[in-house]
Amino acid sequence: MYPNISAFDKSNEKESLNNIQSNKRFSIVSIRLAVPGFKQEHLTIHENQVVVHLSSTRKTSACPYCGRRTKHVHSYYFRHIQGSESFNMSTVLLVKARRFRCKHCVRTFSESLPGIAPRYGRKTQEVLDRITSVSLKTTSRIASYLLGLQHISCSASTCLRSIDRNLPTSHATAIGIDDAAKKKGHTYMSVVVDQHSHQTIALLDCRSGKELDNYLLENQQIQFVTRDGSATYADAISRCLPGAIQISDKFHLIKKMLDMLADEFSELLRSFWGTKKTYSFPTVQECKTEIMKDFWNLGEKDIGRNFNFL
Known part of the structure; x- marks a missing residue:
């Protein structure tokens, strides 16, 4: 149990462990989340899942319709927000949210959760950033599997939607365009990659059509396009980017x-x-x-x- 430790060191270490166990200050471990505008009610662990109960400390909320602030609470409900893992277990933020009633426009609305999740979001911003980062580096199925190992529940379709919403803006002059399987053997789409940074800059839901033409027409700065031998890509590039040089891959x-x-x-x-x-x-x-x-x-x-x- 104690390799390469003398008998004197073993006895001293056992005594220190006994002192810690007998000390009342170490009998209870408390974990507190520091989220501005929210207070932690309590924390529970249920079936390998950490559940943190939060409630808002703000007195008023701004109406999204008229912009005025109100303090009239209409009702309460709970929002389940998926957070990053804790102690090798999945984490859920159970937020007691409120619905307010605006006395000016006489409409009800749910309060926002700044610092936790975007409006209508079911995951924290940290989890959303991690999903996008992993999905940009591999396929959607592998990304879903890797995120599952990190106790983040995310399907392959969600990974694709995350990439589509958070693709970096690029003004690349040299791109590569190729097929990407949305459902292998059935449905295919197009992926556009910056040849200099080797990053995915666009995902198009089709291999030909208005979406591909609109993307090429909106990016007239493109000078070089690397493609396969498909006549579909060749026709679209010749039609929308007549001055671009087309390069067939080796x-x-x-x-x-x-x-x-x-x-x-x-x-x-x-x-x-x-x-x-x-x-x-x-x-x-x-x-x-x-x-x-x-x-x-x-x-x-x-x-x-x-x-x-x-």
């Missing part, structure tokens, strides 16, 4: 070239051997493999090691 460029060379190579072999041979002709995949080997060795043999492909 993967699709080599793949398309291999597909064409493999078919030509197979036809060449069949025409060269007019009579039927006892062995079978190479398959298309075998042709691609052999062409790929010669293709990558071409730079070292003939052109040099500094030969780069687009």
Whole structure:
């Protein structure tokens, strides 16, 4: 239990632990949240969940309709706000909120919770920022799983909506546009990435249409666009950004070239051997493999090691 500790140190440590346990000041541990404008009633732990009961100390609240302040309370209700984890357990802020009645415009409204959550929000601002930060760095499903390990309940759809609401504003002149799976194998959308900062700057719900055209028309500062071999993106970029330079990425460029060379190579072999041979002709995949080997060795043999492909 006490590795590499002498018998004298063991006895002294046991005595100090006994003194702490016998001291009344250490018998109760109190945790208080410092939230301006709110007071903590009490704290409970139920089924691996920390529940903090809060209530507002403000006497009045501003009416969102007419802007005047009122102190007439209409009713009470409880709001469940999800907070960041505490002691490896999920945290819920149970706020006793009030509904006020404005005597000027004779309307009822719920008080805001500044410092805890935005209006109509069910998560604290700290949790919302963490969801956005994790979702920007990985896929929505993985982000949902990683946030679950942090005791933050968040679905993959919520991660996507968080990115869409909190994407950083960018005036990038070089972008990359590609497909992104919203529901893999069924629904796809478009993702736009800043080529300099490598950050996602836009998520479009479609691969073509008015939303893609409107985004390109609103960002006329774009000079370079990296895309795949899709004709949909090529037409949209040519139509909305006629002065931009389109760059086809290396993967699709080599793949398309291999597909064409493999078919030509197979036809060449069949025409060269007019009579039927006892062995079978190479398959298309075998042709691609052999062409790929010669293709990558071409730079070292003939052109040099500094030969780069687009």
